Amino acid sequence: MTRDVVFTFSYETYADALARGMMRPPDRILQTLMSSDEVGTLLVANPFRSVASIVARTVRRSDARSGGPEHLITPARIARRDPTDLSAVVRTYRAYDDRLRAAAARAGLQRPAVVTTNPLAAAFCRFGWADTVTYFGRDDWLSSKAHEQYWPAYAAAYRQISDSEIGVAAVSQQIIDRIAPRGPAVVVPNGVDPAEWEGPAPAAPPWLDAIPGPRAIYVGTIDDRLDVEGVAALAADRPDLHIVLLGPTPDLEYTRALRDVPNVHQHPGVGRAELVAALRNCDVSLLSHRRTALTEAMSPLKVYEYLAAGLPVVSIDLPPVRDIHERVTFAPSTSEMAPFVDEALARGPLDGSEREAFIAANSWRSRHRAVLDLALRSSADARGMTPAHA
Incomplete structure (x- = not known):
């Protein structure tokens, strides 16, 4: 039996992943989802992009999808960046959730499993249309100086991820510990091809x-x-x-x-x-x-x-x-x-x-078995799972 899946990037796009050779952990997980016979219909979602940047990229034809996912969306908005005020962040990701829900319906997805690499999406999208949600953490965003203006939002997101018992896969135990998830969790270190x-x-x-x-x-x-x-x-x-x-x-x-x-x-x-x-x-x-x-x-x-x-x-x-x-x-x-x-x-x-x-x-294939087991769990299975701090 296969599961429909929605995968979302954090701050970069599928085109960015292609340009860097699909070499970062989120890129590798997406490759696994794209090739897995356990995945039915797959929807890949880029983060919000401003209308101006989408137009510019279309002119440059830099988002070619040759050999890419069948269903790929780039939600558009006027603003170039996320707001920093927490209430505005929540509204932003409520709007992102609306776009994901509509795209999933158009693609014919049935109660999909969501895998997101964005902690703000994991925390503040409603995902009432999804079966399960899994957050994949490749970095501790709350420690990234480059994103310091968003630290209050990340702190709130970590609390919400924990309180909502969302599944968490992360590249280190330290990230798991900082989120302190109440739902199922697994450490998935990096690997090689x-x-x-x-x-x-x-x-x-x-x-x-x-x-x-x-x-x-x-x-x-x-x-x-x-x-x-x-x-x-x-x-x-x-x-x-x-x-x-x-x-x-x-x-x-x-x-x-x-x-x-x-x-x-x-x-x-x-x-x-x-x-x-x-x-x-x-x-x-x-x-x-x-x-x-x-x-x-x-x-x-x-x-x-x-x-x-x-x-x-x-x-x-x-x-x-x-x-x-x-x-x-x-x-x-x-x-x-x-x-x-x-x-x-x-x-x-x-x-x-x-x-x-x-x-x-240390192959990516061996690493991603744990990610697939967590991400493709059903909501019924999730209710019987306990946090696993590997």
């Missing part, structure tokens, strides 16, 4: 090949999670180690202190195949984050990809990272990583069997 990582190592991209070794790499958005001062200290302590920062940098001023450091190399974000090639041609990997409430709650996707590439990992000590693999070495801080990097380089990469075993044990 075996098809990307199996087989012999591809050739290094030319820009990476020009950087001498040994090479230590950090991948991801270069923002305030990265400990810039710590990276500078590590580079000074080990001038023969070449540190590669690979990823988009929204604020170029943030890494100004690293621009004249000769053994630190910044490169903009690349496609998935090039990212895999870069990782598989480095010697050690870094999780050189600042320790904040946000980083303490995230399941760093990059660590799983580092290990899938066969790289030893040197990380600051964060709870979600502690039990990932024995080849993760912990340093008190980024500025104190030098001897731990020496140790990781001396031990060398994971051997072939270690790498293959890690990939098999």
